Amino acid sequence: MTGERERHWRTVYTDKQPNAVSWYQPTPEQSLLALDRFGAEPGQSLIDIGGGASTLVDALLARGWGDVTVLDIAAPALAAAQARLGVASANVAWEVADITEWQPPRRYDVWHDRAVFHFLTTPEQRAAYVRALGEGLAADGLVIIATFALDGPEKCSGLAVERYDADRLAAKLGPGFTLAADWRDEHITPWGARQAFTWCVFSRTD
Template identity: 50%
Template sequence: MVDKKAHWQNLYREKAPTDVSWHQSEPKLSLQLIHRSGIEREEALIDVGGGASLLVDYLCREGFSNLAVLDISGHALAFAKQRLGGLAEGIEWYEADITEFIPPHTFSLWHDRAVFHFLTDKSDRVRYIKALNLSLRPGGHLIIAAFAIGGPEKCSGLDIVQYDALKIAAELGEGYELVAHRDELHITPTSSEQQFSYYHFVRAESRE
């Protein structure tokens, strides 16, 4: 059984953040979908698996003031903190396995680019959805990106699960409405092609 934390810690010891296959110099589609959600700049937003991603940098520049980044790798988070300098002090940082995450408060938007597709065991996906449901407020926005059907079957030496809209909606269960679906051909730093699909869901308002 793979030690997930050790795997990702070692990867960030061996590679610079700009050399990992998922690196984006500008996370254009994530930003577009976040803007489309219409959340206010002061609302709470969490980037799950954000690691050393530049998304948090762009959001800071745009005036988002209630940001959180979660990653299983402390090394990845350290890269981001160092890069951001003093701005890092105003961000919540969580070094945690998302399947074990207990949020200290709720969020208006949950962003995940390429974490969920690594959860090949059903039990891990169930725990992920539990963490999501604890974290995302009613009426909140879920933006989740995963390898598309026909895309890569492995990443960083690990098996993944490919998704289409129906498949990912089935995993989420009732209470989430798909409002947007976008495809992206990601070009890795080594010029390989990876087919991603991005899904924007809105969580149902509380029925109480």
């Protein structure tokens, strides 16, 4: 299954420019809002799960973050981000990995995931994600996750997704994480379609 997922996303980023995919956003406004709201600071460490070619890493570097890791299953997505950043890419740790099989080498202060979790459609995949989260998040760490809302798309990039509200997402993460805030956002795709997202911030409590 991992091989199929890797081939799918590698093809997506090989066939399309980063700004031609539905999840593209010029500025990661909601992510930065969450970081600011909960006092995340440039001196902390952050990992962007499924960060791919996202511009979040650009914004973090511009803000002075010095310990940023971007993880994605598709090497071409990370290569696009590296090419865009140029020499600044040397200041970022890049991980090509499937989150459901990844073994965190360390712990991070902030775990950020915009739209990976909703692609995990089996209990086994979700359990593997929560395992990685538990191993990779600092004891007092912050979790920022965005998924399609209950009225959001049923598919993305040709793949089925799971849709969530805050209560359902909290139940999937389990008792080790406490919901600190949630809100709704409507993402506008490059071609003008609206996609409803649920954004949640959790604190670690175990």
